[in-house]
Each structure stands twice: as structure tokens, then as C-alpha cells.
Amino acid sequence: MSDLEAxxxxxxxxxxxxxxxxxxxxxxxxxxxxxxxxxxLKAARSNLRFQDRRVADLEARIAAPGSAT
Structure with a gap:
């Protein structure tokens, strides 16, 4: 055994x-x-991107109700 181990x-x-x-x-x-x-976190960010697109789509439909599909 070395001195250090001792x-x-x-x-x-x-x-x-x-x-x-x-x-x-x-x-x-x-x-x-x-x-x-x-x-x-990655899943939450993906969901947020989806929701942002959905909100933008709904806002566009409200802004131009005659062009709803």
C-alpha cells in the first residue's frame, strides 16, 4: 500500500x-x-405552433366572413 493509501x-x-x-x-x-x-417542451412548442396557425385561420375567417370555406 502506498503512503497516500495508508x-x-x-x-x-x-x-x-x-x-x-x-x-x-x-x-x-x-x-x-x-x-x-x-x-x-418540444411537444408543447409543436402544439403552440399548431394553435397559432389555428388562431390565425380563425382570425382570417372572421376578417373575411364571405370567403369562409
């Missing part, structure tokens, strides 16, 4: 290893959450 107790190494594992799991979860939120 300074660490087995308990400290285990605690750090456990903490590291926990942090890696948290990063994976946050990455998955971020991907889900990104997909929801």
Missing part, C-alpha cells in the same frame, strides 16, 4: 465509494429527467 481508512474509502455511486445514480436520473422534460 492515510485513508477503509471506512472513509467505503463512504466515498458509496457517495460516488449515489452521485452517479443521481446524474443518470437527472439526465433521464432532462430528456423527458426536453421531449415535453
Amino acid at each position: 492515510e485513508w481508512t477503509e471506512e472513509a474509502i467505503q463512504r466515498i465509494t458509496t457517495g460516488n455511486t449515489t452521485l452517479k445514480q443521481r446524474v443518470r436520473q437527472l439526465t433521464a429527467d432532462n430528456r423527458t422534460l426536453d421531449e415535453r
Whole structure:
């Protein structure tokens, strides 16, 4: 064992290893959450674009009621 390793107790190494594992799991979860939120945002933007086109169409029909299809 090197001098550096001798300074660490087995308990400290285990605690750090456990903490590291926990942090890696948290990063994976946050990455998955971020991907889900990104997909929801893209869907919301798509819906908004559709609604904007629909509103514009309805406004055009109101402005020119004689040309309704």
C-alpha cells in the first residue's frame, strides 16, 4: 500500500465509494429527467405552433366572413 493509501481508512474509502455511486445514480436520473422534460417542451412548442396557425385561420375567417370555406 502506498503512503497516500495508508492515510485513508477503509471506512472513509467505503463512504466515498458509496457517495460516488449515489452521485452517479443521481446524474443518470437527472439526465433521464432532462430528456423527458426536453421531449415535453418540444411537444408543447409543436402544439403552440399548431394553435397559432389555428388562431390565425380563425382570425382570417372572421376578417373575411364571405370567403369562409
